[in-house]
Amino acid sequence: MDNPTKEMIRKIEYDLQKSLNEIGTKYGYKLEFGNGKYDGEGNFTLKLVGNKNGAKSAAAQLYDRKCISMHLPPLGTVLDYGIGCRKYKVVGMNKTGTKVHAMCNNLTYLLPVADVKMVWENMRMKAEKAEMMA
Numbered sequence: 001m002d003n004p005t006k007e008m009i010r011k012i013e014y015d016l017q018k019s020l021n022e023i024g025t026k027y028g029y030k031l032e033f034g035n036g037k038y039d040g041e042g043n044f045t046l047k048l049v050g051n052k053n054g055a056k057s058a059a060a061q062l063y064d065r066k067c068i069s070m071h072l073p074p075l076g077t078v079l080d081y082g083i084g085c086r087k088y089k090v091v092g093m094n095k096t097g098t099k100v101h102a103m104c105n106n107l108t109y110l111l112p113v114a115d116v117k118m119v120w121e122n123m124r125m126k127a128e129k130a131e132m133m134a
Contacts, residue, residue: 009044017106028053032108059092059101066097073120081119
């Protein structure tokens with residue numbers, strides 16, 4: 001096999017995540033990949049993160065503490081982001097508070113806080129408008 005591309009690495013990660021879901025269920029953990037690195041030469045690393053079922057991850061706890069003061073949607077909100085798969089579930093925040101962790105198709109994405117605020121505000125305005133029309 002030639003050196004894998006970033007797209008191939010994404011496919012490998014997706015397939016591995018399916019296996020991790022089964023293993024996690026067996027042992028009562030949510031297992032997922034954190035940050036990964038790809039060197040362009042075909043080598044890559046993926047960080048494995050495990051959280052006991054029912055317990056909030058550190059990223060989720062941080063998000064819970066900061067979401068109100070940062071005018072962000074509640075943890076677990078599904079955003080219609082309009083990029084890629086479109087429906088992203090808010091699951092946490094990075095340590096610096098600049099990116100929101102959002103899940104889509106069993107993969108975690110880092111969305112800029114400013115984008116999440118904008119999408120959340122648009123969603124709220126649409127809901128208020130629909131409520132007024134009803």
